[in-house]
Amino acid sequence: MGAEDDDSLTGRVRRYTRVGTAVGGLAARLAGERYLGLKLDRGAHAAELRRALGGLKGPLMKVAQILSTIPEALPQEYVSELAQLQANAPAMGWPFVKRRMAAELGPQWQARYRSFEREAAAAASLGQVHRATGHDGRLLAAKLQYPDMASAVEADLRQLRLIFALYHRYDPTIDPRNVLLEIGDRLREELDYRLEARHIRLYRHMLAKEAGVQVPDVVEELTTGRLLTMTWLSGEPLLSCRADSQELRNRLAHNLFRAWYVPFYDYGVIHGDPHLGNYSIRPDRSVNLLDFGCLRIFPAKFVAGVIDLYNALERGDEALAVHAYETWGFTGLTKEVIETLNLWAAFVYAPLLEDRPRQIQEHESTGVYGREVAEKVARQLRERGGITPPREFVFMDRAAVGLGGVFLHLKAEINWHRLFHELVEGFDIKALERRQARALKAAGIGAT
Secondary structure, three states, X not given: OOHHHOOOHHHHHHHHHHHHHHHHHHHHHHHHHHHOOOOOOHHHHHHHHHHHHHOOOOHHHHHHHHHOOOOOOOOHHHHHHHOOOOOOOOOOOHHHHHHHHHHHHOOOHHHHOXXXXXXXXXXXXXXXXXXXXXXXXXXXXXXXXXXXXHHHHHHHHHHHHHHHHHHHHHOOOEOOHHHHHHHHHHHHHHOOHHHHHHHHHHHHHHOOOOOOEEOOOEOHHHOOOOEEEEEOOOOEOHXXXXXXXXXXXXXXXXXXXXXXXXXXXXXXXXXXXXXHHHEEEOOXXXXXXXXXXXXXXXOHHHHHHHHHHHHHHHHOOHHHHHHHHHHHOOOOOOHHHHHHHHHHHHHHHHHHHOOOOEOXXXXXXXXXXXXXXXXXXXXXXXXXXXXXOOHHHHHHHHHHHHHHHHHHHHOOOEOHHHHHHHHHOOOOHHHHHHHHHHHHHHHOOOOO
């Protein structure tokens, strides 16, 4: 058994020591730059931090991926490095798998499957996936959680609070308290595989009529709080479509757009983790959704606020824009802050406002999608006293930025305006509330 298989107290202490050293180094160097006037080579230090975190399984790796897609959560140098943390950590070995599977399904667990592959098909930040075959002949994916993740989440969130507190002192433009609260709640939910099974049922309900999106089916009798067994969806990584024709890339982008935004505009649900490893693509360029741990369920009024802001930008209606921001939970909005928020909104909504086929972003850009606009917004907020983003905004914004980056990579040319209007035409807040209530009840999820 390798060192990373060690779930003993000693192993956990070793892990937390490594995390603490990395985070402590970040803290000391940011403080030195801010208060002592020391010059910090952020690029080199960010690479050092990424190397320290990259070998670790667990929630801090997941948090790093999240932070890399939230504009202005951390300095650009750190975003660039943390964005490289992909969900491909080395898998745990067979002795670990046998212990964990026996803990979940009992000592005769192998008899519950017709076959179960020893080598993991994929390893991620919180668990790993094994291919298996059910006694009914179906190909299955068994997602097994790493040990002691609950305590690891709490330990890593404490480290994250330290990072955020120090960075907020260094640059008080955006108060990250709500970002931290939202990330914490979503991470804790990701540890509950029975909840993820209910999320899958919810998505099968919401996307039942979407031919371009495939959702796995849960095998209930082989699922526990820390083991999720579902049907295997075969597909290729998204990056494999580079040589596709424009038509095929456009079809894939269309299916991705529908996969994320049909649930949002029809049911008030957003998939909060548009990470490349969370979906695969089929030969016809339909999309397999593979991970359902990170969902956000919004009240209907939040969805109405998204549509209100679109209408406000289209009509130049400042009062309606203010109403939309307040609906989302922004407070203390001065005229200057509203103008600054509108800069970001104008960027995000730009493709939806033009009734023509176009790329998601038409000017040349380097780095993370939307980064240049986010930096301009941050500078102006800094001059105008800063802001505290509401919790509900965190993963909605992340989905927009993450998907935008995917669409940019695909060089998709689509009439985003018409896609959007197909979804929101005849929007009725009461009808959304009824649909959401029915869908949540069918999936066994408590209402918002």
